[in-house]
Amino acid sequence: MTPSVRSRLWASGTAFVLGFAAANYGIVRVARPDLWTWIVVAVVLMATGAAGILLADTRRPLSIWSILGVEVFLVLTILPMLWTFTVATAPAGEAPRSLWPRDVSWGAFDGAIHSEILRHAAGTSVLVAGIATIIAMPLAVMAAYALVRLPIRGRRAAYALVVATLLLPLVAVAGPLQDQLIQLGGYSSRLMLVPAALALTLPLAVWLCVTVFRDVPWSLRDAVRADGATRRQSLRLFVLPHLAPGVVVATLLVFVAGCNDFVLGAALSADDASRPFPATLLLASGQLDSPSSTVAAAGLLWVLPALLLLLVFPRRISHLLGRSYR
Known part of the structure; x- marks a missing residue:
């Protein structure tokens, strides 16, 4: 089924508004280097909106809503995983202040494995x-x-x-x-x-x-x-x-x-x-050394089998x- 022109225009407008809002929020509230992440996300969303308007009357079975959904899903999946990795690799006693890791330390992963x-x-x-x-x-x-x-x-x-x-x-x-x-x-x-x-x-x-x-x-x-x-x-x-x-x-x-x-x-x-x-990750975190980093590292290790399964049998x-x- 080919999506209607009206549906594509609504999806394009939604993508452009989301990108515009992300750009303004990032410029006003987010400091560097995380600002560039917000700008990239905003540019991608606004570009999707612009491309959707240009392709609104095409006969191809192209759904802008599907493209927008995939982009939002990727943002809501990759960014939390990136933050978890940043917390897991933060040096002992330091709280990360940026979305991207700076001084990478693997001690939390060793602590999670030997706990x-x-x-x-x-x-x-x-x-x-x-x-x-x-x-x-x-x-x-x-x-x-x-x-x-x-x-x-x-x-x-x-x-x-x-x-x-x-x-x-x-x-x-x-x-x-x-x-x-x-x-x-x-x-x-x-x-x-x-x-x-x-x-x-x-x-x-x-x-x-x-x-x-x-x-x-x-x-x-x-x-x-x-x-x-x-x-x-x-x-x-x-x-x-x-x-x-x-x-x-x-x-x-x-x-x-x-x-x-x-x-x-x-x-x-x-x-x-x-x-x-x-349940242990949330209820027994007080018994771990550097609980935030150890819990984040253990969570990343625990999700690896699911990611491997997804990579081996995606279709x-x-x-x-x-x-x-x-």
Whole structure:
């Protein structure tokens, strides 16, 4: 669908106004060298607005709103990451005063790696997320197959319930789960975090697996069976090339999401022995040397696996997260 001229003009005007506001704010309130960052952002936004006006009546399916959204997303992602890196590399005892790092020190990264509290918390997150993912994925695969392939009445309602569960704020169930764990005597136990983690991993796994199963060429599976293929041949000719890659990427995404949960980890753990990594970064930072730098360095190290996953499987991840069940 080609965007209308009016839509492009509105997007161009919005981009130009945002760039003009960023330029004025930077000139009035921001000192050098951060001023140049604001100016670059402002120039890019204003140039997008100008280009959108010039291309408003083109017949190409060009969406200025999409371009503006990508630019705003990059600004809101890269600048906070840059500030986090600046805090992490600041020398001990010094507070950074600029967005860009000046005197780079890697001591905070060494402290984060050798911190006993952070290493134990990282192990807790990996353990809990790993077990929850191992439990969730087989259930999700079976549920996705039923939702996509079997003529079951109410399957759309069931899928809508899965999506609604996925969108449910975890803070709404943290209190009841905490009460149940206290009654069962499992409060502040590492393994008792696994059932709670399923509230996040299982709906997410079903949602991703439905997308994977929906785009699989099932006619090829039927043709392989009609030709008399054995189970081993069906696995080699159909499952491994067409089904396994999507399920593997979905498994990795579910595992990463489970590792990055903060709400349930903070609500269901009372001490450092059972607290996962994201909650430890915020709740136990007072026990670390140079807490601001160490927390920033640990956060950057923790986000590296997710970035690596995004770099290795960019197209498949965008496909999984960008498609919906119909």
